[in-house]
Amino acid sequence: MKTDSSNLVSKPRVVGKPSGVGKPSGVVSQETVLISAKNLTKTYRTGKVEVPVLKGVDFVAEQNRLTAIIGQSGSGKSTLLHLLGTLDQPDSGEVYFDGRRIDNLARRHRDQFRNQTLGMIFQFYHLLPELSALENVLTPSLIGHGILQYYSVRKKLRSRAAELLDWVGLGHRIHHRPNELSGGEMQRTAIARALMNEPRILLADEPTGNLDPETGHGILELLKKLNQQQQMTIIMVTHDETIARSADCCVRLQSGRVQQVHQYAA
Amino acid sequence: MYRWLLCWRYLRTRWIALASVVSVTLGVATLVIVNSVMDGFSAEMQQKMHGILSDIIIEGHSAGGIPNPEWYESEIRQALGDEVVGVTTVVHVPAMGSFQFRGQTITRQINIIGIDTETYAEVSDFRRFLLHPENQRLLSFQLHETGYGEGRDDFPESGWGHRRRWAVIQKAIEQERQLREAYEAKLRQSNSPGLPSLRSDVAALANAPPSIGAQATAGPSIGAPVGNNQLFDAEKEQHAGIVLGIGICSVRGTKPDGTLTDYFYVRPGDDIQVGLLSASSPPRILSEKFTIVDLYESKMSEYDSTFAFVPIEKLQQMRGMIDPSTGLKSVSSIQIKLRENADLDAARDILQSKFPSDMMIQVSTWKDLQGPLLAAVKMETTILNILLFLIIAVAGFGILATFFMIVVEKTRDIGVLKSLGAPSSGVASIFLGYGLLLGAVGSGVGTIGGLLFVNYINEIADLLEVITGGEVFDPKIYYFERIPTIVDPMSIVMVMLGAILIAVMASVLPALRAARLRPVESLRYE
Numbered sequence: 021m022k023t024d025s026s027n028l029v030s031k032p033r034v035v036g037k038p039s040g041v042g043k044p045s046g047v048v049s050q051e052t053v054l055i056s057a058k059n060l061t062k063t064y065r066t067g068k069v070e071v072p073v074l075k076g077v078d079f080v081a082e083q084n085r086l087t088a089i090i091g092q093s094g095s096g097k098s099t100l101l102h103l104l105g106t107l108d109q110p111d112s113g114e115v116y117f118d119g120r121r122i123d124n125l126a127r128r129h130r131d132q133f134r135n136q137t138l139g140m141i142f143q144f145y146h147l148l149p150e151l152s153a154l155e156n157v158l159t160p161s162l163i164g165h166g167i168l169q170y171y172s173v174r175k176k177l178r179s180r181a182a183e184l185l186d187w188v189g190l191g192h193r194i195h196h197r198p199n200e201l202s203g204g205e206m207q208r209t210a211i212a213r214a215l216m217n218e219p220r221i222l223l224a225d226e227p228t229g230n231l232d233p234e235t236g237h238g239i240l241e242l243l244k245k246l247n248q249q250q251q252m253t254i255i256m257v258t259h260d261e262t263i264a265r266s267a268d269c270c271v272r273l274q275s276g277r278v279q280q281v282h283q284y285a286a
Numbered sequence: 287m288y289r290w291l292l293c294w295r296y297l298r299t300r301w302i303a304l305a306s307v308v309s310v311t312l313g314v315a316t317l318v319i320v321n322s323v324m325d326g327f328s329a330e331m332q333q334k335m336h337g338i339l340s341d342i343i344i345e346g347h348s349a350g351g352i353p354n355p356e357w358y359e360s361e362i363r364q365a366l367g368d369e370v371v372g373v374t375t376v377v378h379v380p381a382m383g384s385f386q387f388r389g390q391t392i393t394r395q396i397n398i399i400g401i402d403t404e405t406y407a408e409v410s411d412f413r414r415f416l417l418h419p420e421n422q423r424l425l426s427f428q429l430h431e432t433g434y435g436e437g438r439d440d441f442p443e444s445g446w447g448h449r450r451r452w453a454v455i456q457k458a459i460e461q462e463r464q465l466r467e468a469y470e471a472k473l474r475q476s477n478s479p480g481l482p483s484l485r486s487d488v489a490a491l492a493n494a495p496p497s498i499g500a501q502a503t504a505g506p507s508i509g510a511p512v513g514n515n516q517l518f519d520a521e522k523e524q525h526a527g528i529v530l531g532i533g534i535c536s537v538r539g540t541k542p543d544g545t546l547t548d549y550f551y552v553r554p555g556d557d558i559q560v561g562l563l564s565a566s567s568p569p570r571i572l573s574e575k576f577t578i579v580d581l582y583e584s585k586m587s588e589y590d591s592t593f594a595f596v597p598i599e600k601l602q603q604m605r606g607m608i609d610p611s612t613g614l615k616s617v618s619s620i621q622i623k624l625r626e627n628a629d630l631d632a633a634r635d636i637l638q639s640k641f642p643s644d645m646m647i648q649v650s651t652w653k654d655l656q657g658p659l660l661a662a663v664k665m666e667t668t669i670l671n672i673l674l675f676l677i678i679a680v681a682g683f684g685i686l687a688t689f690f691m692i693v694v695e696k697t698r699d700i701g702v703l704k705s706l707g708a709p710s711s712g713v714a715s716i717f718l719g720y721g722l723l724l725g726a727v728g729s730g731v732g733t734i735g736g737l738l739f740v741n742y743i744n745e746i747a748d749l750l751e752v753i754t755g756g757e758v759f760d761p762k763i764y765y766f767e768r769i770p771t772i773v774d775p776m777s778i779v780m781v782m783l784g785a786i787l788i789a790v791m792a793s794v795l796p797a798l799r800a801a802r803l804r805p806v807e808s809l810r811y812e
C-alpha cells in the first residue's frame with residue numbers, strides 16, 4: 021500500500037490536534053465539533069402504524085476523530101446517520117455541520133453538500149453494476165462536474181481515481197466490474213469513491229457488516245489509517261462491540277435514544 | 287456527465303429495453319415503407335394522368351362546343367404570354383363502339399376524342415402510349431403495313447396484312463349472302479305460278495353451291511359494297527382512322543401456365559362501327575365505320591378502356607361542328623400546356639377571370655379534374671400515417687412499462703446516485719436520455735430497415751410470391767407492372783422525430799418516478 025499520497029484524501033487545511041481526546045464523557049469543546057445534532061426525532065409511517073425511530077437524539081462528532089454509533093437492529097443508528105448525511109430530513113431537531121445548519125437547506129444545497137463535503141460508505145457497497153471500478157470511483161466527480169467541465173479536467177480526475185484505487189489496494193483491478201470483485205474489494209472501491217471529492221467527513225454505515233471477520237478487519241484498518249494518517253473525520257455505524265471499542269468515541273443508541281457516550285483514550 | 291455515461295451503459299447492457307423498442311422499429315419501418323410506396327404510387331399515377339391530360343383544360347358545356355377556338359387561343363397566348371408551350375383543340379363526345387367477333391356483336395361505351403395530331407402532341411404525352419413505333423413519332427391515322435406491338439410476344443398480327451385477309455373473308459361472306467339471296471329469290475319466283483321457265487336456272491345455281499374457300503381464293507377483285515359507299519374496297523382502303531384504348535378491344539386473362547396475356551377482339555386493321563350524337567339540336571344519332579389504326583395503352587385502366595382518338599376534322603364534320611356559311615369550326619375543349627414548373631392554379635385563375643363561367647365555359651387544371659382520385663390517395667396516406675403512429679404510440683406504452691421495471695430494478699442505484707449528491711433532475715434526465723437513445727436506436731434501425739425494404743420491395747414481392755404461391759402485387763389490378771416507390775427525406779425525418787418523441791414521452795413518467803425516489807427508502811436493505 022502506497023503512503024506517498026499524504027494529501028491525497030483531503031485538501032490541505034488547518035488541522036489542529038484533536039483537543040477533545042481524553043476528556044470526560046459528555047464534555048466536548050465547541051471549536052472542534054464538526055457535525056452535531058440536537059434533539060432529533062424521526063418517525064416512519066408504515067400504513068397507519070407510526071414507528072418512532074429517533075426520540076430526541078443529541079449527537080456530536082469531533083473533527084479528525086473516529087466516532088462509532090453502536091446499537092441493535094432498530095435502534096435508529098442508520099436513521100441517525102442518514103439524517104447526519106442529509107439523506108433524510110428529521111421530523112424535528114437540527115443538524116449542524118461546521119456551525120452551519122444543514123438539515124433545512126434547499127434540496128440543491130443538500131445535494132451539493134453530499135457531493136462536495138460528504139463521503140458515504142454502505143454495508144452493501146452500492147457500487148453501480150454497469151460501471152467499472154474506476155468509473156464507480158469517478159462517479160462523485162462526474163456528478164459534480166458538467167460535461168464540458170469534466171472534459172477539461174478529466175485526465176486529472178482519472179489519475180486521482182486511479183491513485184485512490186491504488187491507495188485502497190486495488191491498483192490492479194481498476195477496469196473490473198463490481199460483479200468481478202470480491203466483497204472486500206467492492207468495499208475498498210466504495211471507500212475510494214467516498215474519498216473522490218476530497219470530503220471533510222466520512223459516514224460509514226456498517227462497512228464491515230457484510231464481510232467475513234478477516235476482510236472486515238482489513239476494511240477497518242483502512243478506515244483507521246485514513247483517520248490517523250489523513251486526519252479524516254469518520255462516523256461509523258456498527259453493531260459490533262469490538263469494532264466500536266477501537267473507535268475514539270462511541271455513542272450507544274437504544275430504542276431511539278442515546279443510552280451512553282463513551283470516550284476512549286486515543 | 288454521469289447521466290450520459292449511465293444512459294449509454296444501460297443501453298448497452300439492457301437487452302430487454304431494446305426488445306421494447308422493436309415495435310418502434312417495426313412501426314417506423316412500416317411508416318417508411320408505406321409512405322414511400324404511397325408516394326411512388328400517387329406520383330406514378332399523377333404522371334400518367336398528367337401525361338394524357340394537359341395542364342389546363344377549357345371545356346365548353348354546350349353541345350355545339352366552343353365556337354371559334356382561334357380567338358380563344360390568341361386570347362390565351364396574350365393572357366399567359368411565355369408560359370404557354372402549346373395549345374390544342376379537342377372535340378370529345380361519348381359514343382358507342384361495336385365490332386364483330388366470331389359472328390357476335392360486341393358493344394362498348396367509349397369516349398371519342400377528336401384531336402389535331404400535331405398540336406395535341408405538344409400538350410400531351412399520349413403518343414408514347416401508342417403501340418406502333420412510327421405513330422409514337424407522328425400519329426398519321428393511316429394504317430401501317432405491320433410493326434404493331436413490337437416487343438410484345440402475344441400481340442396478334444395486325445396492319446394491312448391482317449386487313450387484307452380479313453377483307454377477303456368479308457367479301458366471301460358477302461358473296462355467299464348475295465348468292466343465297468338470289469337463290470332464295472329464284473326459289474320464290476319458281477314457286478309462284480306463271481313463271482315455270484326459271485326452274486332450270488335454279489337447278490343451275492344448285493349445281494354450283496357457293497363455297498367460302500373457293501370464293502376467297504377467287505381473288506379480291508370483286509368490290510364488296512360497304513355502307514353507302516359502293517366503291518369501297520376493304521383490301522386497299524381504310525375508313526377514317528381511329529386509335530382505340532387497349533382495354534376497349536381486349537380482355538386481360540391468365541393463360542393455363544399462369545402468365546398474363548391479352549385476348550384481342552379486334553386489332554389494328556379491323557373496322558369498328560361508331561355511333562355518336564350530332565352537335566345539332568335536337569341531337570341525332572350518327573353512325574359510321576372507322577378503321578383501327580393503332581391501340582393505346584397508358585396502363586391507366588380508366589383511360590385505356592374508354593378513350594378512342596380520331597382526327598378532329600373528321601369528328602367536326604360528322605357532328606356538324608363546322609358552320610356551313612362561315613366555315614368556322616367549333617371544339618369541345620381547348621387544352622393548354624404550360625412551361626415546366628408554371629403555377630397552374632394562377633394560370634387557371636387568370637383564364638377564369640377572362641372566360642367567366644356564364645359563357646358556359648369551365649377552366650380547370652388537370653389536378654382539378656382528377657381531384658377526387660388524388661384526394662382519395664392523399665386521404666389514404668394520411669389515415670395510414672395516423673394508424674401507424676398509433677402503433678408506435680402503443681410501442682410507447684411498452685417502453686413505459688419496461689422503463690418502470692427498470693426504475694424499480696435500479697431503485698438502489700438511484701439511491702446511491704442521490705446519496706452521492708446527484709440532483710433529482712439529473713436522475714430524471716438519465717431515464718429521459720435513456721428513452722431518447724432507445725427511440726433514436728429504434729427509429730434509426732427502423733428507418734434503415736424500411737429503406738432497405740423499399741429498395742428491394744419488388745424482389746421481396748417476388749420472393750413472397752414464390753413462397754406463398756399467390757400473387758402479391760397483381761399487375762392486372764394496378765396501373766403498373768412493378769411497385770413504384772419514392773423516398774421523401776422530409777417525411778422520413780418527420781417519422782423519425784415523431785417516433786423519438788413518443789419514446790421520450792413514454793420515459794417521462796418513469797423518469798419522474800425515479801426522480802421522486804427518496805434516497806433513504808431506496809437504500810434500505812432490511
